[in-house]
Amino acid sequence: MTRIISSLAEVSASYDALFCDLWGCLHNGKQPFPAAVAALQAFRAQGGQVCLMTNAPRPNQYVIAQLDRMGVPRDAWDLVVSSGDAAQDAMFAGAVGRNVWHIGIEKDHGFFTDIPDAHRDAAPIRRVPLEEAEGIIASGPFDELNETPEDYRDRFQGAVDRGLPMLCANPDIVVDMGETRIYCAGALADFYQSLGGTALYYGKPHAPIYDRARALMGLGPEARYLAVGDGIATDIAGAEAQGIDSIFVTGGLAADAFGPDVAQPDAGMLPEWLGSQGRAPTFAIGRLR
Numbered sequence: 001m002t003r004i005i006s007s008l009a010e011v012s013a014s015y016d017a018l019f020c021d022l023w024g025c026l027h028n029g030k031q032p033f034p035a036a037v038a039a040l041q042a043f044r045a046q047g048g049q050v051c052l053m054t055n056a057p058r059p060n061q062y063v064i065a066q067l068d069r070m071g072v073p074r075d076a077w078d079l080v081v082s083s084g085d086a087a088q089d090a091m092f093a094g095a096v097g098r099n100v101w102h103i104g105i106e107k108d109h110g111f112f113t114d115i116p117d118a119h120r121d122a123a124p125i126r127r128v129p130l131e132e133a134e135g136i137i138a139s140g141p142f143d144e145l146n147e148t149p150e151d152y153r154d155r156f157q158g159a160v161d162r163g164l165p166m167l168c169a170n171p172d173i174v175v176d177m178g179e180t181r182i183y184c185a186g187a188l189a190d191f192y193q194s195l196g197g198t199a200l201y202y203g204k205p206h207a208p209i210y211d212r213a214r215a216l217m218g219l220g221p222e223a224r225y226l227a228v229g230d231g232i233a234t235d236i237a238g239a240e241a242q243g244i245d246s247i248f249v250t251g252g253l254a255a256d257a258f259g260p261d262v263a264q265p266d267a268g269m270l271p272e273w274l275g276s277q278g279r280a281p282t283f284a285i286g287r288l289r
Helices: 034-045 060-070 083-092 149-161 185-194 207-217 232-242 270-277
Strands: 017-020 049-054 079-082 099-103 135-138 165-168 174-177 180-183 198-201 225-229 245-249 283-285
Touching: 017 034, 017 207, 034 049, 049 060, 049 207, 060 079, 060 083, 079 083, 079 207, 083 165, 083 207, 135 185, 149 185, 165 185, 185 198, 207 232, 225 232, 232 245, 232 270
Parallel strands: 017 049, 017 225, 049 079, 099 135, 135 165, 165 198, 225 245, 245 283
Antiparallel strands: 174 180
16 A cells, blocks of 8 residues: 655655656756755755656756756755666667667757767767668657657658667656646657557666666665656656655646645545556655655
């Protein structure tokens, strides 16, 4: 049975480290949530480590720059690990070839141009038109405010017929940017697979991003981890696959399912919804605080 809690402090003493999601938990894409910032600062003050783990399709330095612009203080976290970091490793290793068609916006170009030291000697990756590509890299729609996966049907079907694999740099299906819900690369990859294509994933809920975070945190094998997130199919599914406890933030993507008070999920509605999703997070909270 998932236990509803009112604050991270109720359970934080039992854990050494947090894997904390960003969108919907720490910020809304435009500004941070002050109570969430304070909760992470308090966890670090008691000796815990905070890894901000995001499915953003960009290397972590771009995520950090965005957090700085939003005003998220540096003392709220220890490190940032992104889906872009793990997916970038796969790209430079040649997971979808060297000539790729990129679906995404300009702010994601650092995925290709900011080459990690470990891949300086790798053969270059070239962005080419779809008809010349060996594979596809999706970091999000070209027009994230207006496009849907259906807009890509003809191009995707042609790519599937050619056997092109897709590397998905962000497994999220949707995120909320302020009051606007937008599609992510995960929605494109899911649609591509529905047409018969092959998609490769490296962010939550898949293992590579967790492996990378643990290696960077440098904690021992007995470390106790807690995952925090509003994505039932990413944050919570990933935690379950890793065998770690989790806090489901109900006031994020699924806020409409738990009653009128976003900050306090309805205890009668939560179990049925979680059952319909096939997930059992350890804890639930309306907003991270």
